[in-house]
Amino acid sequence: MVSDHWSILMLKRAHIVELWNRLTDVYGHRWVSGHGTTDDEGTWFRGLRDLSPNELAAGLRRCIQVGNERSRTGDEDWPPSLGEFRAYCRRDKAVPYHSPYTALPKPELSNEQQQQIVSTIENCRHMLHRGAR
Numbered sequence: 001m002v003s004d005h006w007s008i009l010m011l012k013r014a015h016i017v018e019l020w021n022r023l024t025d026v027y028g029h030r031w032v033s034g035h036g037t038t039d040d041e042g043t044w045f046r047g048l049r050d051l052s053p054n055e056l057a058a059g060l061r062r063c064i065q066v067g068n069e070r071s072r073t074g075d076e077d078w079p080p081s082l083g084e085f086r087a088y089c090r091r092d093k094a095v096p097y098h099s100p101y102t103a104l105p106k107p108e109l110s111n112e113q114q115q116q117i118v119s120t121i122e123n124c125r126h127m128l129h130r131g132a133r
Contacts, residue, residue, distance in 0.1 A: 015053050016045045022060055026067065028080040034079055045084045051089050059089035 001085040013115055016039050023031050049057065063085070079086060109117070 011045075011049050011051055011053060011056070012043075013045055014047070015056060019044075019056055019060065023063070023079060024058075026063055027077070031079045044082055044085075048089070051086070055089040058091070059085050062088035062091055100101065 020035075020037075020039055023035075024037075035044075051059075063080060066080075066088075070077045
């Protein structure tokens with residue numbers, strides 16, 4: 001029973017054949033001219049074999065999403081490289097660069113520290129003003 005469970009999660013060559021067909025549907029001649037009609041060398045299979053079929057599906061959805069974004073901006077939509085496609089497949093697992101963060105507390109400065117900052121800024125302004133002449 002355990003081996004049946006793992007065989008469902010493991011990527012098979014048939015998944016790559018289906019992926020190839022879908023990417024050909026999405027990109028047409030651009031896919032075929034850049035990558036061929038099949039993964040003859042097995043490069044994509046070896047590069048993606050640690051992914052699940054669900055992750056491949058996520059990568060394909062991302063290809064379509066990127067294509068839609070590019071068409072809105074008037075950019076040409078080119079097929080992804082193997083590395084780009086892997087990133088598309090794993091995109092949901094990455095921490096987004098725009099994720100919320102906890103801001104640092106506002107520093108508490110003494111009056112003396114505040115005066116020193118104001119004085120430093122004034123000195124900088126004076127030197128800049130003098131250099132502009």
